Amino acid sequence: MISFFSRLIDLIAPRCCAICGCRLSITEQTLCSSCDRHIPRTWYERSPYDNMMNRLYWKQIPIEKTSALFFYNAQAPVSKAIYDLKYHHCSEIGVSLGEIAAREFSHENFFEGIDTIIPVPLTKKRQHTRGYNQSMMIARGISNVTGIKINNNIVRRTLFKESQTHKDVIDRKENVKDAFSIINTKAIANHHILLVDDIVTTGATTIACSQQLMKAEGIKISIVSLGFVKP
Numbered sequence: 001m002i003s004f005f006s007r008l009i010d011l012i013a014p015r016c017c018a019i020c021g022c023r024l025s026i027t028e029q030t031l032c033s034s035c036d037r038h039i040p041r042t043w044y045e046r047s048p049y050d051n052m053m054n055r056l057y058w059k060q061i062p063i064e065k066t067s068a069l070f071f072y073n074a075q076a077p078v079s080k081a082i083y084d085l086k087y088h089h090c091s092e093i094g095v096s097l098g099e100i101a102a103r104e105f106s107h108e109n110f111f112e113g114i115d116t117i118i119p120v121p122l123t124k125k126r127q128h129t130r131g132y133n134q135s136m137m138i139a140r141g142i143s144n145v146t147g148i149k150i151n152n153n154i155v156r157r158t159l160f161k162e163s164q165t166h167k168d169v170i171d172r173k174e175n176v177k178d179a180f181s182i183i184n185t186k187a188i189a190n191h192h193i194l195l196v197d198d199i200v201t202t203g204a205t206t207i208a209c210s211q212q213l214m215k216a217e218g219i220k221i222s223i224v225s226l227g228f229v230k231p
Helices: 004-012 033-038 079-087 091-106 124-130 134-146 169-175 204-213
Strands: 063-071 116-119 155-157 180-182 192-200 220-228
Touching: 063 091, 079 091, 079 134, 079 192, 091 134, 091 220, 116 134, 134 192, 134 220, 155 204, 180 204, 192 204, 204 220
Parallel strands: 063 220, 116 192, 192 220
Antiparallel strands: 155 180
């Protein structure tokens, strides 16, 4: 039952859909029911070991499962939510979308066997400028639903050259070369890691980060993102 206090807050400070901007009903969170229905979901959680996203990592890292909540296109309506998450200080969007992804993926037992969640890190300077790490916000949403703990002290980003947005496959790989370093291998030895990012395009960033995680003994790596860009 929705409390009187919740109804009062909703009346005083109405919330808006992160995609279309329409007012949310008292029972809706972050997305209105119409936008939620029209998100172009990948459904990769139904075939997590063999899907278009998973194949990006074959022969690159010891990949286990992969999934993304939706197919991402910069011109699509859902891109507004990602843009606001990254550039307009709307960190709650990341948490909420992470929760949505986790609830849906849990129906397929996607998180079974995973020990630790690791968000792809930002450099200290970039995180200070943004105010938070968007991948951490998504990871928090996933953790809220699954109960799997986040470990943010395993790998760090030491280098940020420039945005990956307008780069091709080769340039993306070069842009993140030597961008990450492992801090603590013992803490994740023999763990199944869930690496969390906001958008996966070529996989270059998550591969570079995973290559550092692979320095830990006996680890397995699965990857989740909100968006996936079809090749």
